[in-house]
Amino acid sequence: MRVEITEFIFDDDEQAAITEAMSAKKPWYHASVKDVRRRIKDFHLRMTADTCCYCQRDLRGEFTLVIDVEHVLPSSLYKPQTFQMWNLSASCKRCNMDIKKNDVSFLQGSGSLKDSARYKLAHPNFDDVEDHLLRLVEQVGRTRIVKYVKRTRDKGHYTYEYFRLRELETSSYDEAQGANRTDPDHVGNFESMRSRVDALLVSIDKD
Structure with missing residues (x-):
């Protein structure tokens, strides 16, 4: 805790x-x-x-x-x-x-409710949430890229799926791509942002 x-x-x-x-x-x-x-x-x-x-x-x-x-x-x-x-x-x-x-399907096992192992999701007070799931954001004006990195196969993956975080990635990524298709001046910004996100992903993988 x-x-x-x-x-x-x-x-x-x-x-x-x-x-x-x-x-x-x-x-x-x-x-x-x-x-x-x-x-x-x-x-x-x-x-x-x-x-x-x-x-x-x-x-x-x-x-x-x-x-x-x-x-x-x-x-x-x-x-x-x-x-x-x-x-x-x-x-x-x-x-x-x-x-x-009011869902509690994320609760598992028996024993103390203060035990991190009882929770399939990353618990905000029992876990270091960023050890399991990390949100990466790059933004210039209205153009942005949002990416979630699932750092663990159990709590990270479960939290990502449970809260439907793919929806937040997709809408933001598509919006960024759309801005570039309609405004060529944004192409450079978008590619630079994507490169920074990719670099962050590589650095996280090395942790």
Whole structure:
């Protein structure tokens, strides 16, 4: 588990608010924990460097309502883990609301829920996500190339498939190619970007 998670502490007022909220059917949305939710979101955005904990897309500057506090294990099914910091992170709406929702098919085996081995996907608090999956981006203006590198055959591959990350690669790559077909002035930029991405891929393969 990441050390920042183990060192995080709710103060007495926050803990009292959580205790009050936990008596409700949906504690996460209880009025008593509004400020607690804000602190949790800010903390986890710092932990992910303002990126989605799953697809790694940039969330910096985004309106707060399009950024979710993600319950890795959904609170609707795992109520006791609702405010456990190891079960929380920051994600985009696509990964959380459109894809993952309340699914737990990524959970496997038995034993402690704090064990990284229980999770088929790269867990944002138990794993170094970039050891398993890496997002490469090159962009000049509106022309961009996005590539995901699956660095492990288990969690890297699973996370890539589970969150349908191929969709993000394809749309961006096709858009970049389309820009070059309609604007020849972009050809040089595009080829230079592609060369840099290829060079990054080679350097990663050597790690």
